[in-house]
Amino acid sequence: MNKNLSKAVLVAAFFFGASATTTVVDADSFVTDVSSYQGVINYKAHRFNGVIIKAGGGEGVNGNYVNPYVGAQQAEARREGIQHGFYYYLTSHVSPEQQAHQFYNILGKEDARNKDIPVFVDVEENAWDGNRFRGDEPKRFMDEFYRLSGKKVNVYMNFEMATGMHGRFEWSDIKDAKLWLALYPSSNNTQYYGQAWANQKFSQIPWFKTVDIWQYGDGGGLDRNIQYGDWSNLTGHRYTPKNPVPQTTPPAKKTKPATQKYATFNNVYVLDKWVQWNGKWYVTNNDFSIPIEDYNNWIPAGPVTLTDRYGNKLKNQNGQGNNGKMEFFTLNGRYKVLAQSGDNIKLEIGGEPVWLKSKFVTIK
Structure with missing residues (x-):
């Protein structure tokens, strides 16, 4: 708080x-x-x-x-x-x-x-x-x-x-x-x-x-x-009347808020790496990631569904933990679009912002 x-x-x-x-x-x-x-x-x-x-x-x-x-x-x-x-x-x-x-x-x-x-x-x-x-x-x-x-x-x-x-x-x-x-x-x-x-x-x-x-x-x-x-x-530079702090410019006129957009994923993806950070688990996909791959690209593990290569949900949802075995996952929800910049998009996944390449999602 x-x-x-x-x-x-x-x-x-x-x-x-x-x-x-x-x-x-x-x-x-x-x-x-x-x-x-x-x-x-x-x-x-x-x-x-x-x-x-x-x-x-x-x-x-x-x-x-x-x-x-x-x-x-x-x-x-x-x-x-x-x-x-x-x-x-x-x-x-x-x-x-x-x-x-x-x-x-x-x-x-x-x-x-x-x-x-x-x-x-x-x-x-x-x-x-x-x-x-x-x-x-x-x-x-x-x-x-x-x-x-x-x-x-x-x-x-x-x-x-x-x-x-x-x-x-x-x-x-x-x-x-x-x-x-x-x-x-x-x-x-x-x-x-x-x-x-x-x-x-x-x-x-x-x-x-x-x-x-x-x-x-x-x-x-x-x-x-x-x-x-x-x-x-x-x-080291003190402000004086001749060198004032920049003044606030008039605020932009209010415009009607844009309709909230959502993104969905439609394929099965390779789980390239598990990452543990601040007591939470995340997964990465190298194709999704915007260079360089860092914490901004990590996907919270909660919304991830572990599957076989054909997209069939595994009974055991416990990950292999970077042991060298190939793993696959899907993301089946609708995820709020927070921002777009060029070919990149920021989504809210599992309550956290995640940047990835926009070509991997469908936006509605």
Whole structure:
């Protein structure tokens, strides 16, 4: 359940090591971050007054993934008159310099060099991404992007990564970067637990001077972040009457809502892989998947019916679990169409958004 976050409640005192001085900061903003997973949403309607948008990442063989919604998500932030920034998902299998160029090219010269738009590099190691960093990649990415744009890059990490992954990493070379920290206190990742709990955790992080954004939840399909201080803390650029915050443009005229469309599947499909994530099971089909294949392509296992190759339902609906035996499945329901982009479609399957190639469904 979401809570309204009052400024009075969110006054924080951070301690970074025994010899560090206390820095008192205010949580001035309740912001979100979006990727293709969320599509285009109304930020203010969800009580967000800022957004950080995934521009792309080094995913895929060529390291050139681009969020198909990046332009529309930025346009919505501008329409609503709220602050926005961008992030890039760093991978270990493509050079950081190449990925910095990719980030710059996605943003374009105007946004990449705009001092009012903060940028972040997302540094993670997950089961699905195959990342295994040496430790110099974030700094190399930051240096190359700075060379291209003249703008400093901030960093996003989870708590384990920010504290050095049990001695694997030493981040003194990027200690001056603003830190956007992912630290989830609850299993459903929607509940705000209070600043005192977070302060105890923040005090264990070496190198970085402050935590500038705290991502405390991702429940309900929306990431939840507390941003401390003015937006200029992220950009170094203070707003003045000559340099105002962008004003909200008049809202578009209301139009009659479009008739809800639904999609159906009509064939038997190969079950290529089982995936377990956050206590839930998902299946994948390589033909369905939009490169690169990631969690956005995974199909919740609940609606899946296991069959033989001819589509006859199996008595035993327990999957083989990636043991090398070929498995087949059908999807027999009607699934709400959430969005379409080119040849791709996003459906609601098992209560979750799933992207796949639209040629495999019939839309009514």
